[in-house]
Every structure is written in structure tokens, then in C-alpha cells.
Amino acid sequence: MKFNKDDLYSLLGSVGFHLLILLVLSLTILSTVVPEEDSGVLVNFGNVDEAAGTFEPLNTGQEPMEETTPPPPPTPAVETAKEELVTQDVEESVALAEAKKKKEEQRKKEEAIKREQDRIQKEKLEQQRLADAQRQKELAIKNKVAGAFGAGSAAGSSQGSGETGSGNQGSPFGNSDHGANDGVGGYGSFSLNGRSIGAGGLPRPAYTIQEEGRIVINITVDPKGNVIFAEIGKGTNIDNASMRKSALEAARRAKFNSISGSNNQSGSITYRYSLR
Structure with missing residues (x-):
């Protein structure tokens, strides 16, 4: 193997550099004296938390007595809870x-x-x-x-529906000047104080449906005895619409005696139905 001049210079420089590093290490780190195992600085850690004095006390070789600090009193947990x-x-x-x-x-x-x-x-x-x-x-x-007031003479001494005669004609339906003012006519009765029904009595409503009960008609009669208002009243216990309509039509045809000098009068007509 043939070396040129540059390779030789590089090799010599590298060897010299490493020798220089070894020399520095030998003069510094490798020549440091390792202290003996028992050498060192003694540190006094003490044996109590607090103490008084200036100098270190002599070592007698005995362990100093430890001062026992009395434990703090227990917390009264029970009292606190209480x-x-x-x-x-x-x-x-x-x-x-x-x-x-x-x-x-x-x-x-x-x-x-x-x-x-x-x-x-x-x-x-x-x-x-x-x-x-x-x-x-x-x-x-x-x-x-x-x-x-009556339907007879002006003096009121007679009452009736005839054109001649005097006295009280009376009524076959029980409508008298005295006693109860509730008379019977046809299939029902009427309540109209001071009034009497005409000679024909109460008009009879059609009774084509076999149902039992009563229909009460509230009526208003003018001074001439004509029924000018009629409606179903309290106490009616028949709900059939046809029977109610027939009773209203019959009540409107009713004719009572006239009373001069009076106002409209209110009353009622009651139709009672019995099974045949």
C-alpha cells in the first residue's frame, strides 16, 4: 500500500491530537486524590426541636434523654357533633x-x-x-x-156565559168564586185565579201515543180570555215531542171568561195522560 504525503500528515496529526488529550486528562482528573472513607464534615442534627445555649455540649457517649412532648388534648368530636x-x-x-x-x-x-x-x-x-x-x-x-170583576152585570152580582138571567151560572168544571181555583176540564186542569173556562171546557190534545204522565203548560191570558202565550212548564214528565206539541196547540185554543179593566194574567194548564 502506497501512502502519499497528505495521508502521512493526517495520520501524524490525529495521533498527536489524541496524545494531547491523554496528557490533559492525566494532569487534571486522573491525578485527583480520593479522600479516605472515614473523612468528611460532621453534622450535628440535634435531638430536640428547640434548645438554648451557645456551645456544643460535650459528648458523654450516652444518648440524651428524649423529652416527650405531651400530646395535645383530643378534639371533643362528640361535643362538636352535639x-x-x-x-x-x-x-x-x-x-x-x-x-x-x-x-x-x-x-x-x-x-x-x-x-x-x-x-x-x-x-x-x-x-x-x-x-x-x-x-x-x-x-x-x-x-x-x-x-x-165578573162577566155578568156591571154591579158584579151575576156571573155566567148566558145573555139573559141573573145570578151565578156556575161551572161544571169546579171553578167557583170561592174555594180552590183549580178546575177540571177535558183531560186536564187549569190554574187561573178569578177565571173560568168557556162552555166547551179545555180543548183536548190528541192522544195517539200510548204514554203515561203529565204535561204542564204555562199560559198568559189577555183581559178577553184569549191565550196569547204558551210554553212547556216545570213539572212536565213526558219527553215525547209530538205529545208536547199537541198539548201546546190545545192550550192555545183555550178560551176563558173575560175580565174588564184587568191586565194580562198568568196561569197554567196541566194535561194528564193515562194508559187506556
């Missing part, structure tokens, strides 16, 4: 008292509202009672005045 429990009871008692107070106030408020409602209801009932009594009184006066 106090917390008592506090909680007090808070709950206050809350219960507040709730009871609110409930009592609500109860008093409701009682006051109920008393006011009862008072208003009593006032309404009393007003209704007074109004009914006044209406009854007015109706009694009106009926008494209406009963003072």
Missing part, C-alpha cells in the same frame, strides 16, 4: 314555627273569606226572600182585584 346537632334542632324548630305560623295565617284568611262568602250568600237569600214575598203580595192584590 353542638351541631343542637344548632340544627334549633334551626329546624324555627323553621317549623315559621311554617306553623304561615299555616295558621292561611287558615285564618280562608275562614275570613268563607265568613264573607256566607254573609254575602245570606244577604242574597234574604233579598230573594223579600222579593218573593213582595211578588206574592202584589200577586194576591192583583188576583183579589181581578176576582172582583
